Amino acid sequence: MGQNSEVIISIFGILDVTGEVIVMWCILAIVALLSWLVTRNLKERPSKFQNVFEYAIEYLDNFFSGILGTKKARKHFTFLASLFIFIIASNYSGLIPGVGLTPYLKAPTASLSVTAGLGIVAFSFLQIASLKMGAKHYFKRFITPAAFMLPILILDEIIKPVSLALRLYGNVFGEETVTHELYSLLPIGAPIIMMALSLLFCAIQAVVFTMLVSIYLDEATELEEIPLKPKKIKKLKKSAK
Numbered sequence: 001m002g003q004n005s006e007v008i009i010s011i012f013g014i015l016d017v018t019g020e021v022i023v024m025w026c027i028l029a030i031v032a033l034l035s036w037l038v039t040r041n042l043k044e045r046p047s048k049f050q051n052v053f054e055y056a057i058e059y060l061d062n063f064f065s066g067i068l069g070t071k072k073a074r075k076h077f078t079f080l081a082s083l084f085i086f087i088i089a090s091n092y093s094g095l096i097p098g099v100g101l102t103p104y105l106k107a108p109t110a111s112l113s114v115t116a117g118l119g120i121v122a123f124s125f126l127q128i129a130s131l132k133m134g135a136k137h138y139f140k141r142f143i144t145p146a147a148f149m150l151p152i153l154i155l156d157e158i159i160k161p162v163s164l165a166l167r168l169y170g171n172v173f174g175e176e177t178v179t180h181e182l183y184s185l186l187p188i189g190a191p192i193i194m195m196a197l198s199l200l201f202c203a204i205q206a207v208v209f210t211m212l213v214s215i216y217l218d219e220a221t222e223l224e225e226i227p228l229k230p231k232k233i234k235k236l237k238k239s240a241k
Contacts, residue, residue, distance in 0.1 A: 018103075018106070021108075022105060023099065027090060027108070031085060034053075060081050061074070061077065063207075064080050064081075064210075067215060068218050072221065076129065080213065080217075083121075083209070084210040088202065091205055094175075109168055110172050110176050112166075112169045112173075115168045115169040118165065119165035122164060123161035126160075129217060133221055168205060171201075171205050172202075172205060175201055
């Protein structure tokens, strides 16, 4: 678990396949299969299988709507939900017996290269979402409330993906390392307790990552309130009477 990533296969000398990549492919294949099974025969009266997925989607929709508002959450739901599902599945993959104990199977989020990739993807998405609001809106964010804040706000924007990547990697890798060390010292008892705590811990890390991305997204796409002119205010007061 505390080992460096080992290249299992090198494809054309360009793509190095590690244990993390193998598990990522497995996660993507399983999610794709489950999505196909759920959506191939949707019913008005859902089966238990469909009902579980509908409940999960509804929970995520309510979660993101609480941060972004319903309209904005629905607009960016696909990306945010995909991010959450991938992270939580990657985190939980480390609890599968054998994962982490062999170089062929390793939890993706226990690798800094994977979490750095997630940070870069989130950063790119935030920039694109902000740019879609207009170039003026995008660049104005870096000189608000004052122009002298430009270097600080640019640095803050660059630090966001770095902090996201390091936070997720540090927590997941640290939890796996502690569990592994406890297993070496006390093979019976202690690792079971840690794995039970990990069930909650892995979910929390996925929630924290996507929650922070949602908050950053809300800030990046927030429309500036336009101040009303005095004449307009008087008209509104008269109409209110």
